[in-house]
Amino acid sequence: MLYELKNERLTVKVSDQGGTLWSILDREGTEYLWQGDPRYWEDRGPNLFPYIARLTGRRYRLDGKTYEMDIHGFLKDSVMEMKRSEADFLKLSLKSSEVTEQQYPFDFTLDIEYALRGSEIEITFRVHNQDRKKMYFGIGGHPGFQVPLEDGYSFEDYRLEFAETAGPKRIEFSPDCFVTGRETDFALQDGRILPLRHDLFDEDAIVLRDMAKTVSLVSAGKKGVRVSYPQMDYLGFWHMPKTDAPYVCIEPWSSLPSRKGIVEDLSTQPGLLSLEPGAVYENRWSIEILS
Secondary structure, three states, X not given: OEEEEEOOOXXXXXXXXXXXXXXXXXXXXXXXXXXXXXXXXXXXXXXEOOOOOOOHHHEEEEOOEEEEOOOOXXXXXXXXXXXXXXXXXXXXXXXXXXXXXXXOOOOEEEEEEEEEEOOEEXXXXXXXXXXXXXXXXXXXXXXXXXXXXXXXXXXXXXXXXXXXXXXXXXXXXXXXXXXXXXXXXXXXEOOOEEEOOHHHXXXXXXXXXXXXXXXXXXXXXXXXXXXXXXXXXXXXXXXOOOOOOOEEEEEEEOOOOOEOOXXXXXXXXXXXXXXXXOOEEEEEEEEEEEO
């Protein structure tokens, strides 16, 4: 089911399957969100929980047991329950169940809230640990944005522009997209700018740490997107490798995928979030439409 949020500037649609962003329209009718095309990538704006990207062999260990989980976790395939729906606000919830416990042995509730504030979509992830043991997880976003956003422009006319100068590190991945343990300096023009080219993604995603906490997708035109992720430690940029895909994903992540060749134990994998019994984790990030 699709839910619609609307104010004087934006019309946003969200699916109850995983709380996925489905559409972002401005008042002129321009679609900012990638609309899915199996030639390139059939998704649009999934949310990632309780794991980000790949597990070695699609498996992990916890408390002496082995569990299986697909890429980016099970949230993207789960139907969430609507808890509150207003003109400019939506709250969806996923409660642990027998189905989730087969993949992830924790008692939890995950809430996702979308709130429209002018030209900004504020997104809140809220995880409640309702178990008697410490909970380990990753969480993040994976929205794709149309490139170009206006007639008369090409993919190469766009750039990713950070709000502040920084010296980010790129997380190196193996050819099959696992963490190698190596990092390299990632040079930006003037310390802030990454011009877009399709071949940037020939080796899959660019994943950074120590980056500025806001980045904008802009060109010489008037339409763009600004993503802010103050609580996320990593940021990925991606489109389908070795294609001319007309979109780019801006992916705020809390953690990283498995290390190459290691079936991770969630209790010892570096960088995962942990939550004590009865505690609540909250993470807010946002997408602002520039027009």
